[in-house]
Amino acid sequence: MTRLLVTSVLIAIAATVATAWLAARTATRAITQEQGRSLTAEKGVYDLLTGYAATHADWSGAGGLIDARAAELGRRITLMTPDRTVIADSGGGSSLRTARPSALVDPLALDLGLVGGDERIDARAAGPFRVPAAERPLLQKAASDALACVRGTGIGATVEQLPSGRPAITLATPDPAAAGCVSSLRDLTTRSEAKALRTLGRSTARCLKIPVNYTVYVAPDFSAVLGKSGIDGGGPQDQIVPSESLFQSTRTKDVARIRTCLDSSRRAMLRKYVAPPALLFVTDPGAGADRTRFTLSPANTARIVATTGAVLLVTIVVTVLVGRRLVRPLRALTVAADQHTPAAVSRQDEIGLLARALHDSAERRDRAETQRRAMVSDVAHELRTPLTNIRSWLEAAQDDLAPTDAQLLTLLHEEAVQLQHIIDDLSDLAAADAGTLRVHPAPTVLRDLLAQVAEAHRAAADTAGVRLETATDGDPVLRADPVRLRQLLGNLVSNAIRYTPPGGSVTVRAHGSTITVRDTGVGISPDNLPKIFDRFWRADTSRSRATGGSGLGLPIARKLAEAHGGTLTADSTPGAGTTFTVRLPGQENRAL
Secondary structure, eight states: OHHHHHHHHHHHHHHHHHHHHHHHHHHHHHHHHHHHHHHHHHHHHHHHHHHHHHHOSSSTTHHHHHHHHHHHHTSEEEEEOTTOOEEEESSOOSOOTTSOOSEEEOTTSOOHHHHOSSOOSOTTOOGGGSOOGGGHHHHHHHHHHHHHHHHHTTOOEEEEEOTTSOEEEEESSOOHHHHHHHHHHHHOOOHHHHHHHHHHHHHHHHHHTOOTTEEEEEOTTSOEEEEEOOGGGSSOSSOBOOGGGTSOSOHHHHHHHHHHHHHHHHHHHHGGGSOOOEEEEEEBTTTBSOOOOOOOOHHHHHHHHHHHHHHHHHHHHHHHHHHHHHHHHHHHHHHHHHHTOOOOOOOSSHHHHHHHHHHHHHHHHHHHHHHHHHHHHHHHHHHHHHHHHHHHHHHHHHTTSSOOSHHHHHHHHHHHHHHHHHHHHHHHHHHHHHTOOOOOOEEEEHHHHHHHHHHHTHHHHHHHTOEEEEEEESOOEEEEOHHHHHHHHHHHHHHHHHTSOTTOEEEEEEETTEEEEEEOSSOOOTTTGGGTTSTTOOSOTTOOTTTOOOSOHHHHHHHHHHHTTOEEEEEEETTTEEEEEEEOSSOOOOOO
């Protein structure tokens, strides 16, 4: 009862903990998925609005774009100035003045966590660097020539149109020869581009505070180099000067400083062409701020504790009730087993099966005890008869009532042989019951073995007036213990001769691995046929040796057949005879 209760409580605790863990894990997973969806939505909205800001000088036309995107996502999208003045809002709801914004929309200061990479200025913000339509054919022709040159080197390439209107060639595989073809397009600038890039270079030079005879040259891809001033700022008149000669510091610092000044100057030139920075809020339509956090408040904690306690209480009560119901019939079974009486349990569950099993076990035990007592009585009876005869003859000889001649010695010898025969039979049965009855298989010619058995019992058959015959189909050879097999067949033959009247016949036949012993005797009734292999059982209820042996021959024969891995069965028709069939395992072996 205690073990059952403890086990149930442990199971309940484990179930509660597992349920709580699973609920927390599921909630966390759902929150993570929701956060992932929110982040995806925020990225899409951010990219959309950043693209709008990069190509428009204000937010006046962003309202319709925001409403359409909010309807598509099922979210509330709000755009505010840095001082929290609403620019556009896809729907009403709670105020967002104290809420945390999803992002700051500024094409000149991109949120790298949302867009990735390391470029802080949106490429779609072209401003004064946008190529006018009238100048684009020159770049298109240069792009076509460069593409033809690249293909002439056997390298694949593609042409794409940049947001500024410039064509760009992307190589499928890096190659020095192909890169030389592309360099002509990369270095080519139109008149409007050159003007804007010169302005950007001068602004960058002022930021770097370099000597007046040096300037910064900016390429169309916004890469910059330092060089000596040329005429009218049209390009480097002399050689390009490494930055280390101007800045006595490490190269990394030089590059970072040039990049910072270049980006700062570029932002200053682009600011009037892009929309001003704005705060972006992507929230649930009616909830305001997007809260996706899982918190376990004191109330929720108390609720979990109360639920767990209730589950444990119910588990204990149910366990006690079920345990008492289980223990009651078990106690009844215990009492019945102690008192050796049938258990008064009529259930159809496992306990009912146990009760019936105990009842059957008790019946088998009683039958075994009855058989044991009967066997002891039979053994005493079988041993008493020859011992009594020996004692009687010896006492008669001592009293000079019987002559001590050869006849007396013959009688005593016969009784001793009978006594030895019974003891040997009992020893064989005991060895078979203990599993120590051993056989020593060897190639055995059945024709010769049957002849030996028939010759050994020929005299008894002639005395009884019974014809003893043998027959063999072919010349089978089996692996068997010849001594034990002769003992088995000898028991069957002697039994058949004993119960066959004069003028009858006993036939021993071998066919393959099957041997039959058939007689034309009195037969066995159907009621007695199942009992013939019981120990000490004889059809002669008076147990007289005049009509039967010790009652151990057939049980020993069956044990010997089983020791060979075979079987022994009997079929009989009253008044017509009996047939014993020995089936041994394995195929016959004709090649000895």
